[in-house]
Amino acid sequence: MTRQDRSIELLTQLVAFETVSSQSNLALIDWAEAFLTGLGARCRRTWDDERSKANLLASFGPEGEGGIVLSGHTDVVPVDGQDWATDPFKLTESNGRLYGRGSADMKGFLAVCMACLEAADLDGLKKPIHLAMSYDEEVGCIGVDRLIEDLMAHLAHPQWVLIGEPTSMQVIKAHKSINVFKTTVTGQAAHSSQPHRGAGAIFAAARMIEKLHQLGEDKRDEGGSGSCEPPYTTVQVGLIEGGTAVNILPSRCEFRWEYRALPGEDPDEILNALSGWVEANVVPDLKRHAPEASIVTEAIARVPPLIPSSESGIEEWVNGLPGVQSGGSGEVAFATEGGNFKGFGLPAIVCGPGSIDQAHQPNEYVDIAQLHLSVEMVSAVIEGQCG
Numbered sequence: 001m002t003r004q005d006r007s008i009e010l011l012t013q014l015v016a017f018e019t020v021s022s023q024s025n026l027a028l029i030d031w032a033e034a035f036l037t038g039l040g041a042r043c044r045r046t047w048d049d050e051r052s053k054a055n056l057l058a059s060f061g062p063e064g065e066g067g068i069v070l071s072g073h074t075d076v077v078p079v080d081g082q083d084w085a086t087d088p089f090k091l092t093e094s095n096g097r098l099y100g101r102g103s104a105d106m107k108g109f110l111a112v113c114m115a116c117l118e119a120a121d122l123d124g125l126k127k128p129i130h131l132a133m134s135y136d137e138e139v140g141c142i143g144v145d146r147l148i149e150d151l152m153a154h155l156a157h158p159q160w161v162l163i164g165e166p167t168s169m170q171v172i173k174a175h176k177s178i179n180v181f182k183t184t185v186t187g188q189a190a191h192s193s194q195p196h197r198g199a200g201a202i203f204a205a206a207r208m209i210e211k212l213h214q215l216g217e218d219k220r221d222e223g224g225s226g227s228c229e230p231p232y233t234t235v236q237v238g239l240i241e242g243g244t245a246v247n248i249l250p251s252r253c254e255f256r257w258e259y260r261a262l263p264g265e266d267p268d269e270i271l272n273a274l275s276g277w278v279e280a281n282v283v284p285d286l287k288r289h290a291p292e293a294s295i296v297t298e299a300i301a302r303v304p305p306l307i308p309s310s311e312s313g314i315e316e317w318v319n320g321l322p323g324v325q326s327g328g329s330g331e332v333a334f335a336t337e338g339g340n341f342k343g344f345g346l347p348a349i350v351c352g353p354g355s356i357d358q359a360h361q362p363n364e365y366v367d368i369a370q371l372h373l374s375v376e377m378v379s380a381v382i383e384g385q386c387g
Helices: 003-016 026-038 103-119 144-154 201-222 269-287 314-319 338-343 368-384
Strands: 042-047 054-060 068-073 092-094 097-099 129-134 160-163 178-186 234-242 252-260 294-303 348-350 365-367
Touching (some): 003 103, 026 042, 042 144, 068 103, 068 368, 097 368, 103 365, 144 338, 160 338, 178 201, 178 269, 201 234, 201 269, 314 348, 365 368
Parallel strands (some): 160 348
Antiparallel strands (some): 054 129, 092 097, 178 252, 234 252
């Protein structure tokens, strides 16, 4: 069986694990660890606080410095409310495409890595190869930091990290940060005929939301220096909840918001601008009739940007691999775990099979031709560690 055919066979098994982020990924991790251990891997797990999810780091070859990390996440987004033509957790082939949740984002890459490792002469490795499989990427790259911390504490540091997110096999060297927050406004209830006896939480929240809109418009007007699409920092509010009845001054309002900052921008800039304005303008008005009123903003997810590692040579290395496609800007608006690896001092780059346009969509698919290109790339990565 060819590596290409074997990758499809393994992808069939990976897609069958319903690893939606709200659920455990342990069945997949158990299966993958057994498979990789059978190839001679030295495996390490790191866990979430409830031990219901785990990262897996499988290492091959010598234990010295250098080597490559091939990295991907095991979790997928939900299928609820989506109109699928096929069973999303049963890989289905049609017209050169493989349909299934996670086929592009990003179990296709994991299947390719496993197939290539299985077919390789791992006894000939002169430098290490690590396969990293993380949990909870889809909810803010939450799990991977524990994997990286464990790697840095217990293993020799690798040279480069290749993350196989769907990029149509084009090289991505930079991406925006993701910054997600929950803001809770606590006011004081009162009859709507006597608003001076309370503090309306929804009005206060509305002022903050309008400020966020203004900050986003300012960023759009400023433009940016990169080639992300769109090429500026974006701000948006996605959820809001508050109030009990139209004739009651609302005592509580909660909203969730995010911004995606350009790679070279300070990820705290928008947060600091909003917080300073709120303390000067909204909090005093809220407390005028309700001294106990408060506004609390909590971070839900902070995904660091991926900033190019030009000094490391990683971009030139990946661009020289077979299967890698030319074109594209090298910068994207969506985030990956690349920024997390880079934050620990490990140069990272993104290149993998499938299109991000298919990610999170009903009838998600990966082109078989993309898997074939990825097999070429990953095979060359492994063979390069044998020289």
